[in-house]
Amino acid sequence: MAGPEAQEIMALRDLNVIERNEAGIAAAVGILKQRFGERFQTGKALREQHAHTTTYIPVQAPDGVAFPDSAEEVKDIVRVCADHRVPVIAFGTGTSLEGAVNAPGGGISLDTSRMNRILEVNPQDLDCTVEPGVTRQQLNDHLRDTGLFFPIDPGANASLGGMASTRASGTNAVRYGTMRENVLSLKAVLADGRLITTGKRARKSSAGYDLTRLFVGAEGTLGIITSLTLKLAGIPQAISGGVCPFPTLEQASEAVIGTIQMGIPVARIELVNALQMRAFKNYSKIDYPESPCLFVEFHGSDASVAEQAESFGEIAAEYGGGPFIWTSVAEERAKLWKARHDAYWSSLTLRPGAKGLSTDVCVPISRLAECIAETEQDIAEFGLIAPIVGHAGDGNFHTMILMDMNDPNEIERAEEFCARLNARAQRMDGTCTGEHGIGQGKIGFIEGEIGEEGVDAMRAIKRALDPDNIMNPGKIWPIRG
Numbered sequence: 001m002a003g004p005e006a007q008e009i010m011a012l013r014d015l016n017v018i019e020r021n022e023a024g025i026a027a028a029v030g031i032l033k034q035r036f037g038e039r040f041q042t043g044k045a046l047r048e049q050h051a052h053t054t055t056y057i058p059v060q061a062p063d064g065v066a067f068p069d070s071a072e073e074v075k076d077i078v079r080v081c082a083d084h085r086v087p088v089i090a091f092g093t094g095t096s097l098e099g100a101v102n103a104p105g106g107g108i109s110l111d112t113s114r115m116n117r118i119l120e121v122n123p124q125d126l127d128c129t130v131e132p133g134v135t136r137q138q139l140n141d142h143l144r145d146t147g148l149f150f151p152i153d154p155g156a157n158a159s160l161g162g163m164a165s166t167r168a169s170g171t172n173a174v175r176y177g178t179m180r181e182n183v184l185s186l187k188a189v190l191a192d193g194r195l196i197t198t199g200k201r202a203r204k205s206s207a208g209y210d211l212t213r214l215f216v217g218a219e220g221t222l223g224i225i226t227s228l229t230l231k232l233a234g235i236p237q238a239i240s241g242g243v244c245p246f247p248t249l250e251q252a253s254e255a256v257i258g259t260i261q262m263g264i265p266v267a268r269i270e271l272v273n274a275l276q277m278r279a280f281k282n283y284s285k286i287d288y289p290e291s292p293c294l295f296v297e298f299h300g301s302d303a304s305v306a307e308q309a310e311s312f313g314e315i316a317a318e319y320g321g322g323p324f325i326w327t328s329v330a331e332e333r334a335k336l337w338k339a340r341h342d343a344y345w346s347s348l349t350l351r352p353g354a355k356g357l358s359t360d361v362c363v364p365i366s367r368l369a370e371c372i373a374e375t376e377q378d379i380a381e382f383g384l385i386a387p388i389v390g391h392a393g394d395g396n397f398h399t400m401i402l403m404d405m406n407d408p409n410e411i412e413r414a415e416e417f418c419a420r421l422n423a424r425a426q427r428m429d430g431t432c433t434g435e436h437g438i439g440q441g442k443i444g445f446i447e448g449e450i451g452e453e454g455v456d457a458m459r460a461i462k463r464a465l466d467p468d469n470i471m472n473p474g475k476i477w478p479i480r481g
Helices: 004-015 022-039 044-049 071-083 136-146 160-165 211-215 249-261 274-283 302-318 330-341 343-350 365-382 408-427 446-465
Strands: 064-066 088-091 108-111 118-122 127-130 183-189 195-197 224-231 238-245 266-272 293-300 325-327 355-362 388-391 396-403
Touching: 022 064, 022 071, 022 108, 044 064, 071 088, 071 108, 071 183, 071 224, 088 160, 088 224, 118 136, 127 136, 136 160, 160 224, 183 211, 238 302, 238 330, 249 266, 249 293, 249 302, 249 365, 266 274, 266 330, 274 330, 274 343, 274 388, 293 302, 293 330, 330 343, 343 355, 343 396, 355 408, 365 388, 365 396, 365 408, 396 408, 408 446
Parallel strands: 064 108, 088 108
Antiparallel strands: 118 127, 127 224, 183 195, 183 224, 238 293, 238 325, 266 293, 266 388, 355 396, 388 396
């Protein structure tokens, strides 16, 4: 049986049942089918695709999928849903985790993939405005000739609306920040169909409440994002990067702390344990030691990236690491980071036929080594196969639990492990999710993070903006309990 922590979490998640409004759903489906024709679909396969989860959380499909072309059409869809008290769940590319796009009470999935226009680029101001369906790679392809790029890189080619909704970050966050720091303003349709603007293009403002940050990370529970104004960065003159092996994961973690505390402006510093390196060798055919490693990248001028690489190599050696093999050749760096971004798929080679449950926590970097060491002990205690990777420069790391999703015993062990991991991060003044979001999967941990009073404040905001609870209901906090 699962331990008490995991049992409590499962109980809270199971309480989050949204009662279906059958009459309202039938009416909304009929109206939207008539208005949108082929751009409103009710086929089972498509509906299930719009509620997929990468966990053992059961798929809870919507009753229909709408494909709007514009903010006006989003307003139209939301007003129909509001009139009939029907849930509406925003959908980008489906790369979110933790059951964030499930439809526990049915309703309408609002797919933003057709809203994929880049509306404005302002090179002199280093910003742009895009629709929510624009993907990260699409934007950077468009920006290539301007000398600018959008630095937030969660790995997957996610939609920018989805990245904002889950407050995504990724490998570049240690230098460029997360979506929270890189969304200047946005427009969103509220639950009553009104379109609001949260700000202008200015880099700072003291004009009232920070509505932009309220919607960044809200997981679609407050409104549907219809456009975003984003910060851009200049493409570096030079980039260097490489791999540095270490005898133990703890020594690698200590080297991360030393690098950050020395003020080296590292752009990426990714932590990989020995098991994950084995997976990389299996899948990506990279030729590096099968030991804990740091993947590191530096941005700047030719002279500065060389200096940064040399300084990092010296720090790594102090903690038993090395040799640090680095390069400024773009093709070699691309192969290295392609392997890192394929961590999910490479991990599956470690247990053919199993599926992966990816979870993440984030702690202050001074506690990173301790947190990872205790996590490795738990992996061994529970008899799990669970490689570790992490955006170590900001204290964020992931475990990928390889498991048989049809084996209740394995699910219980995985849940107990995750409960321990999340609770440990919170005890260390960290968070149960650095970038995945709460969704349904981590719904039982939010109160442990911000307290009952904090959750009540969130609920009050939700009631004020969405009194009928139609915006992605059943996510972030327990309805009862």
